[in-house]
Amino acid sequence: MGDIIKKTRIEELDIIKCIAILMVVFGHTLCPVHLKVLFYWVHMPLFFLLSGITAPDINKYSTRGGYFGFIKKRIKTLYVPFIEYALPFVLFHNALFALGIDPNHFSSKEYVFQIIHTLLMTNGPSEVHLGAFWFLKVLFLAEIIYATIAYISHNQKVTNGICIIFGLIALIANKGIFPHVLQGNVIMPLRGLFYYTIAQVIFKDIRWKKIWYISIPIVLWWIVESFTAPYTEGNIQILSICSLNSIYQIVFTCGLFMILFLVSGYLKVFKTSSWMKWMGRNTIPLYLLHQIMFTFISFIIMKLGYDMDGATIVKNRFITCIPWWAYGILVIPCCYLVQAIISRGFNTIKMITKL
Template identity: 20%
Template sequence: MQGFCFSNKFKVAGMVKQRIQLFDIARGLAIFMVISAHTLTIFKGTSISNFLFLGNLAVFFVVSGYFYRPKSLMQIVKTGVNTLLIPYFIAAIGYLLIRGFIGVVFLHHEFITTAKWISLIYANGVLATTPTGYELTAQIGAIWFLPTMFIANIIFQLIMRLSKRWEQRLVILVMFILGVGLAHFGLWPWSFQTALQVQVFYMFGYELAQYVKQHQTLIFTKWWVGWSSFTVWLVSSWFTWYGLNQGRAEHIVLATIAAAASAIAILSFSYFIERHWVWLTKFLAYAGEFSLIILIIHTTDLNLTDMYLQQFMDRQAPGTRLMMYISLTILRIGYATGLTWIILKFRLLRKWLVQRDFPITK
């Protein structure tokens, strides 16, 4: 298992497998929260929506920091191209081509416009204004996360080259403040302001790994740690939201603390699931292992159908509408995971989206 060294009692094959599975379960829970947050728009502006958006992405950055290992700049760039940028451009271009085909053949209008290509290059997940004042009238969806993580990984690797821990922490703080400041000027390419802010989550994950290494205990498996983190996450959702794509929040410091707490709560709950709900473990671990493909499928689905589904649901009675939104969430989780399983049966698609050993290797 990458990330850190356990003592001999943690190095046995069974234990290593469990630890990997634990983090896969957490990623599975997080990607399903992404789907839920995007689907349950009936709760937009409420603490339920805040809760989902506070906790659906931070865990990915925390886990990356947890498994940090020094790499050369060329190695981290090559790895990022293979694992993040190639899937991003395959998904984005594929979506535009599909949408363009539907637009021309069935809706009889041109869909692939200049605005759409700009959104692909800019990788904006929301409609927003750039720092230069240009209005982004199209968006690429949830896969904005992939180019942002590519940049964030490189930044964290460079920061961790500093020899002293206090220097690393100071630069992380500066990066966070700078990211918050840049967010007030608009949405930057590849959500650069967010890539700076999430350095806090990388460092949080790294510090967590160092604690585990030093004390030989997974701190987040303790029940009181899980419940305390969950409480911080829950209570914070009553006061703030977190638009991570834009790096904006009503109370940015509170939102950041809550997002970090959500990662601990999700890891703690994942540990509970692994120990007590064996029937759910395999499903969530599979979703976590292939969360990138699920994200791509969800983004394509969201971009193609969400506007029409929302228009339909808004015409329903309030009670019926709520049940329909909940049902749609469950359906989206189910078929995104099911389509992932089907896609992985095709060798070429598996090579493009999972093995990703071209055009460069790690």
């Protein structure tokens, strides 16, 4: 992994992205609580780590053109997908309500406010199906913060030091004491910024990487211990409450990354790894659409006459008539199908506007 940044495409990272996105999908099913705790602890930090590893060198931000070029690129790769995926669900909200999928009806005023919220990359108070979209906004803000500090300081060590200090403070602080607007626009981006930066310090510098091999036994111990501990659904909420658990989470996430990187090096030689690499290069549809697809599938199965509590559909508590793992597998092709429909629709709109 010493030349990790010199390669143009790192297949191991694509495989890790695939594993991380599967953790996200299966973590939102009724999987065993031990797996849910594991998935929730590492899946989002892993994505920030992966983004930091593949981030541009600090010299890219040193000039005015490079800095604004980076922002323009991130608008294209993060903001535009957010709008393309979120806006259709907002615009068709009342149609989903008529089908019985959405719990409330939008007035004209609520439509306007929700569209404004969407354009500002916020979920808004009424759109229940866009919960997963927070990650794109947080990653967008985290990368802009890092690029801005780098552009001002022109110094890699200073930039990393500032980002790590403020990110660590945000991790240790209990985000529940902050207003919601600060949680989503300051605390969460700073937490993501920590992992984004620590990846550049640890995994881009060979001297630090050896230290993190020490964390591998900690990861293995935690996995074994977690299956014997009396975890309950309530324990999952501990992960979002900051304390020294955050320090342990950092060590655990970095150690797990090392394990996954080593394992993916062996997996990539098998033919079956081709679909994992493809999914790793196409994580956005799965990430943004899996929750709404769970809702649609739950709705359809309920309409087919299976017993389930319809009131809990939009709360991510799903049916039990099929296994949780089968439910997760079922939703994957649905996400890519909807992604193809959305892409075709926006391409058609672009063609029409050019006429």
